[in-house]
Amino acid sequence: MTDSRPIVLTGDRTTGPLHLGHYIGSLVNRVALQDSHRQFLLLADAQALTDNMGNYLKVRDNVLQVALDYLAVGIDPAKSTIFIQSLVPELSELASYYLNLVTVARLERNPTIKDEIRLRGFERDIPAGFLTYPAAQAADITAFRATVVPVGEDQIPMIEQTNEIVRRFNASVGQEILVECKAVVPRVGRLPGFDGKAKMSKSLGNALPLGASPDAIRQAVKMMYTDPNHLRVEDPGQVEGNVVFTYLDAFEPDTAMVEDLKARYRRGGLGDMVIKKQLEARLQALLEPIRTRREDYARDPAQVMAILKDGTARAREAAAQTLDDVKRAMGLNYF
Known part of the structure; x- marks a missing residue:
């Protein structure tokens, strides 16, 4: 019997273990979606290489690390297909x-790409693979005929460009071969770093990994930015930006x-x-079972790689x- 559930495509660049920002921004949704959708979860190692060719061994190592994070938060490989991007050559074609x-x-006008180029200081010295990533992401999405793609707000332009490509392709072949997708933005947007900076990032040293120890959690909360003008307990405090x-x-x-708590803080006292x-207690309770499951899976990396091998085989079948269908529509079915 054919599975008629909607298809969702999610994924992460494999540039390091996932952190709390990933958890609240997307991982919670992914765990929920696997019960209502056919979910393909992409480990984007090929994308990571667009600006990490000098760190390819780190990218390789982080495939396992990100997979451990997925399994630790509750992604079930029996429900979700977890696969390695670079091992599905159909995506590149x-x-x-x-x-x-x-x-x-058009690629240079993509707001997401423009922001990332500025963030990395590429100026005009842009790796070609990085500039053309919107087309690669369109391949990732359309290969699985995904209709739903959970993303942060900053990624919406990528979804818009994917749909542009879908419409142009279908118009060029005169058939509805590819399907458009819808961006789903989580309730909580980008989580700031615990130092108050706008973005939580491992490279900025202000992120809390999902496998953080109790002491690391305690230290991160202790360092968190509050209201610099709240000097005494009895002083009124500001909640916004805290x-x-x-x-x-x-x-x-x-x-x-x-x-x-907000009302009491604003009044003073x-x-x-x-x-x-209060926050530390909540984060300790949240991360303890995730850390435990991650440690359990990490004891048997061969089992994790077997899960990825199986998922990659299933992903290749769908992408193929x-x-x-795409090649037939273009008349490239020669034999």
């Missing part, structure tokens, strides 16, 4: 066809309790250590069917 449907100028409250909003399910203790 699809991307090569899609590149004929976009211009260099990282501790941002994290409580993201991770504490008792919203009434959080709102009460509530110290920073009180709210930090789409590639065959």
